[in-house]
Amino acid sequence: KEQDKNFRSAIQLENYKLRERSAENTDPNAFDLVHPTNTQTFVLKTECEKAAWIKAIRESIMSAEIPITDLCVIHVDKGDKIPLGYTPIQESYYGHTGNVNAEGGGREIFICYERGGLDKDNKPKAPITNIALVFTDNGSLLKRRAP
Incomplete structure (x- = not known):
């Protein structure tokens, strides 16, 4: 389960890069997954493992591009x-x-x-570009202000 968790976290890749030949690891099959706050080194022993890893990264990046x-x-x-x-x-x-x-x-x-959903007219929905969080712990109601 820990390995699955590491794999899931590793393929959240908007800010990640895959870099061959880790500076800390002399294994020619070592790859660094580099992120600003967390770098992990994975050793991919076969071409099959390498291809599967790169495919997972590409799929993750492709799905991240859908708003x-x-x-x-x-x-x-x-x-x-x-x-x-x-x-x-x-x-x-x-x-x-x-x-x-x-x-x-x-x-x-x-x-x-x-x-990437569709609206009621079967046209692509516009992407969400802003989110506001409002906390009302005192039971107050939110009202829209007149412009």
Whole structure:
């Protein structure tokens, strides 16, 4: 399971580069996966392993280029289901739970996202370009201001 977790974290590659021949490792099959905060060295012993690794990296990069077009929140205890075409965020970038209410000790609440969806007219949805988070812990209501 730890190896799977390392692999999943390794292929989140927007900021990663694959560099041959690690400076710290003399093995000619060693690769460094370089990230600003975390560099890992993997030894790929066969051409098959190398090809599989590079394929996984390319697929990850390709899927990252498809913009996120919608977000939704699901409440597990209320029986909410993940909408078709959406992906739940089950784990954070740093390996923490994706349950956004985990610290609250209450209900499980997850955020789901959709990439490249279609609108009701079957046209591509516009990508999300901004998100605002508003915390109202005192029960106040949000009202739209007149321009």
